[in-house]
Amino acid sequence: MSNEPIALAKALASFEALWSPRIVSRVNDYDVRVAKVEGEHLWHVHDDTDEFFLVIDGELHIALREPAGERTVTLPTGSVFTVPRGTEHKPYAPSGAAILLFEPTGTPTVGDRHDEIPDHVDVTTGHSLDP
């Protein structure tokens, strides 16, 4: 892990893979990850942790299955949203987006339970940022 400042634009420019987060920093036992996304992720749930989203560029939608029913939140650039633990969710970005995630180190991208994993989704706990 670098102990130098990380320019997020530069970090994002260093890889092309979609739905494949890179770890840019750590805070206590949490990762700060950035990802490029486009199209749909998959329905999944993190049983034991909330998941924080910050949209750096573009627009992200997150479909949520809540006790009251299903709804979608829309996050334009600069927006933050936290998916509560135990809530099924499916992020999607028809026009593409760059996002920052904050979640405990080791949290899998597809959660603890999930739908069938499409080919374009990387199952990972985050990749290191190559220098």
Ligand code: NI
């Ligand atoms: Ni998630």
